[in-house]
């Protein structure tokens with residue numbers, strides 16, 4: 001009992017000295033805040049660096065639009081960055097990921113490796129393709145004026161097998177400037193104005209977009225758990241591959257869906 005009291009006393013003195021020391025206390029608070037808000041802070045800084053890079057483009061030749069949300073009959077599309085020029089309309093999907101990125105143009109999911117941990121995310125080339133389809137339809141422009149770009153942060157190391165453009169932020173401006181042939185012989189301001197007019201700025205609608213995406217992912221996972229293909233609705237089956245067994249769509253090769261994890 002005596003000993004326990006002694007231990008408690010020493011413990012209490014320790015706590016008291018931490019609380020009464022403003023430096024230690026503020027460091028502790030800072031660490032706590034960092035832990036709570038780090039993902040948000042990271043995202044914010046990521047956006048900041050992209051905008052800084054895009055600012056390097058001549059304002060006379062390029063119009064930059066950030067965080068655009070457009071709607072068509074397939075739903076809402078959130079586009080990170082659009083660069084409109086007479087050389088084409090660059091549709092940029094930004095991924096502020098770090099670590100090692102593995103991806104393939106034709107796979108449904110890509111992976112991010114952080115040490116021994118592995119996270120799946122949706123193939124951004126497919127995502128951007130959806131955005132371009134919507135833009136084509138909304139702007140009534142030909143597919144070949146759009147240039148899709150997937151841009152990762154400079155911290156990401158990429159092992160991506162793809163013919164379309166997948167780059168790090170450091171290469172964004174030089175990649176855009178590689179396109180110098182005139183593709184659009186119309187006023188780029190009128191295109192920008194049309195997009196700005198159709199851009200959904202309403203917060204509730206934007207929130208709904210996010211919750212719709214979450215609901216879609218949940219429904220897809222449920223389908224896959226019930227051995228139904230989320231892409232085409234056919235039965236999923238257990239298959240033998242080069243690297244062991246996996247669950248894939250019975251409608252292969254028409255449907256290339258493979259269940260991850």
Ligand SMILES: [Zn+2]
Pocket residue numbers: 229230231232233234249250251255256257
């Ligand atoms: Zn399928």
